[in-house]
Amino acid sequence: MSHVSLFKRSPWILHYDGSSCNGCDIEVLACLTPLYDVERLGVVNTGNPKHADILLVTGSVNERNIEIIQNLHRQMPDPKVVVAVGACACSGGIFARAYNIQGGIDHVIPVDVYVPGCAARPESIIDGVVQGIAALELKHKRSA
Amino acid sequence: MKRTVVPMGPQHPVLPEPIVLDLVLEDEKVVDAIPTIGYIHRGLEMMVERVEFTEFGYVVERICGICSFMHGMGYAVAMEKIMAVEVPERASWLRLIWAEMSRIHSHLLWLGLGADAFGFENLFMHCWRTREEVLDIFEKTTGGRIIFSVNRIGGVRRDISDSELVAIVEKLQQLGAGFAETARIFETDPSIRHRLGGVGILTREDAHAVDAVGPMARASGIPLDTRLTGTYLYDHLDFEPVLETAGDCLARVVVRVREISQSIDLIRQAVQRMPKGEGAPIETKVRGLPTGETFERLEQPRGEVIYYIKANGTKYLERFRARTPTFANIPAMIKLVKGCDLADVPNIIMTIDPCISCTER
Ligand code: SF4
Numbered sequence: 147m148s149h150v151s152l153f154k155r156s157p158w159i160l161h162y163d164g165s166s167c168n169g170c171d172i173e174v175l176a177c178l179t180p181l182y183d184v185e186r187l188g189v190v191n192t193g194n195p196k197h198a199d200i201l202l203v204t205g206s207v208n209e210r211n212i213e214i215i216q217n218l219h220r221q222m223p224d225p226k227v228v229v230a231v232g233a234c235a236c237s238g239g240i241f242a243r244a245y246n247i248q249g250g251i252d253h254v255i256p257v258d259v260y261v262p263g264c265a266a267r268p269e270s271i272i273d274g275v276v277q278g279i280a281a282l283e284l285k286h287k288r289s290a
Numbered sequence: 291m292k293r294t295v296v297p298m299g300p301q302h303p304v305l306p307e308p309i310v311l312d313l314v315l316e317d318e319k320v321v322d323a324i325p326t327i328g329y330i331h332r333g334l335e336m337m338v339e340r341v342e343f344t345e346f347g348y349v350v351e352r353i354c355g356i357c358s359f360m361h362g363m364g365y366a367v368a369m370e371k372i373m374a375v376e377v378p379e380r381a382s383w384l385r386l387i388w389a390e391m392s393r394i395h396s397h398l399l400w401l402g403l404g405a406d407a408f409g410f411e412n413l414f415m416h417c418w419r420t421r422e423e424v425l426d427i428f429e430k431t432t433g434g435r436i437i438f439s440v441n442r443i444g445g446v447r448r449d450i451s452d453s454e455l456v457a458i459v460e461k462l463q464q465l466g467a468g469f470a471e472t473a474r475i476f477e478t479d480p481s482i483r484h485r486l487g488g489v490g491i492l493t494r495e496d497a498h499a500v501d502a503v504g505p506m507a508r509a510s511g512i513p514l515d516t517r518l519t520g521t522y523l524y525d526h527l528d529f530e531p532v533l534e535t536a537g538d539c540l541a542r543v544v545v546r547v548r549e550i551s552q553s554i555d556l557i558r559q560a561v562q563r564m565p566k567g568e569g570a571p572i573e574t575k576v577r578g579l580p581t582g583e584t585f586e587r588l589e590q591p592r593g594e595v596i597y598y599i600k601a602n603g604t605k606y607l608e609r610f611r612a613r614t615p616t617f618a619n620i621p622a623m624i625k626l627v628k629g630c631d632l633a634d635v636p637n638i639i640m641t642i643d644p645c646i647s648c649t650e651r
Contacts (some may be wrong), residue, residue, distance in 0.1 A: 158623060161308050162301055162308075163330070164330075165330045165331065165647075166330070166354040166355075166647065167353065167354055167355045167358075167647050168306075168307070168355035168438050169352065169354070169355025169356075169436045169646065170355070170419050171307070172355060172356060172399060172436065172452050174417070175306070176418065176422070178417040179402075179414075179415055179418035179422070180415055180418070180422075181419065181422045183496060186570055191329070192519065193301070193302065195301075205522060206332075208329075208330075208331060208332065209328075210328045210329050211300070211308065211329045211330075211333070213619070214300055214308070214329070214612060218301060231347065240348065240349060240352055241332045241333075241334070241337075241352070243337060243340050244332045244333040244334060244336070244337050245333040245336055245343070246331050246332050247332055247333070248563050254551065260361040262353075263364045264437065265435070265436040265437055267435065286459065
């Protein structure tokens with residue numbers, strides 16, 4: 147629970163589905179719902195990159211979404227944190243050998259936290275977000 | 291009149307998955323919708339050239355994380371057909387039970403997302419809370435919540451004990467009773483009626499013309515359901531497809547709400563009908579390499595899926611092809627979006643229950 151003392155603000159999350167199979171997406175959504183309820187940590191899911199502190203990406207990078215991911219990342223205000231959720235987002239996962247997959251999210255933008263699993267479990271996603279919050283605090287401190 | 295083009299997507303609050311629709315507007319009316327796809331394309335079908343057929347089942351399961359079990363099942367059944375493998379009866383029944391549970395979880399998931407799209411967040415939470423109970427059963431019986439790789443060419447990997455099966459039926463019936471209140475709200479709440487009733491009407495003729503499948507067709511009064519063809523032991527069960535005739539967004543919601551209780555009932559019947567006896571074989575050993583080709587059809591939560599597999603006697607299949615239900619429903623969606631109000635677009639898109647990751651693979 148040591149991370150909890152680090153909470154100075156409530157981080158807003160932007161979720162983007164790269165080329166995921168939906169498995170990790172629905173687990174991300176499951177985090178918002180009553181059983182896991184990340185809102186208790188002050189985390190709010192937003193659809194607007196300009197409001198977001200943490201970019202949560204599921205799925206890997208392909209020819210087409212490379213630009214979208216860069217775009218979303220650029221539009222987020224500094225400091226920002228990227229959390230890659232699932233094997234696909236970390237490295238391409240099972241699809242690493244598919245012709246249209248270029249690799250994990252770190253192929254295009256810097257990633258701060260990697261959450262493993264196929265599909266990543268809600269517990270590990272929440273853990274990833276909490277570590278993301280810690281990384282965010284650190285960046286805030288550095289930029290202050 | 292002057293036309294405006296509003297791009298929607300790929301990242302949009304109501305869209306859980308990326309797709310782009312360029313909406314051409316005249317005032318508030320949508321006159322045209324031009325879809326752009328490719329954001330989730332991975333090249334899954336071509337992976338047959340690089341992944342051996344024994345392991346390709348894991349890839350097929352990841353066509354889509356929501357109907358993951360059913361994709362795995364379709365692949366296994368198709369390969370069993372090609373290799374002429376006799377599957378133990380108990381394994382087939384277990385598959386049917388897991389498949390119907392997948393339908394319950396998928397419909398609950400969709401009802402939640404749909405409720406969120408029309409601004410009823412409370413209902414979203416209720417549906418997803420109920421869904422977690424189904425996922426608990428999955429986790430207990432297979433070890434996974436979303437992707438469980440329990441299918442294997444020749445049968446299934448895990449058995450469920452007879453007492454556990456009875457407990458599952460009981461649990462699902464409780465879930466159904468608890469969900470009744472939420473279901474009543476979906477069917478009768480005046481604000482939902484107001485928002486969805488009469489919106490995006492797909493007539494029976496149109497549904498035929500654009501070849502809609504699954505709940506989309508059934509909400510327009512077409513009794514189209516591959517479970518009716520009697521494959522996968524469904525001919526041993528009492529089964530009537532859920533039909534609605536209005537063809538509007540509300541009808542599509544109601545069909546899915548009713549299919550949840552129907553699936554619970556199918557599981558109850560299956561547990562009664564299946565041969566008792568733990569320890570009965572659940573898997574046939576498969577030897578050799580496959581040669582030949584086959585088609586396989588299956589009723590997924592979103593409608594009919596068709597697989598085509600061609601094997602050439604090597605470790606690698608020659609061709610794997612999946613025609614997924616959302617692909618079949620996209621023409622219907624485009625048809626409905628034309629002529630509607632801009633504010634109704636999210637609801638219409640959501641009520642076809644789009645699964646883009648299936649469509650693009
Ligand atoms: S990591 Fe697995 S579950 Fe997650 S998106 Fe990739 S294939 Fe799907």
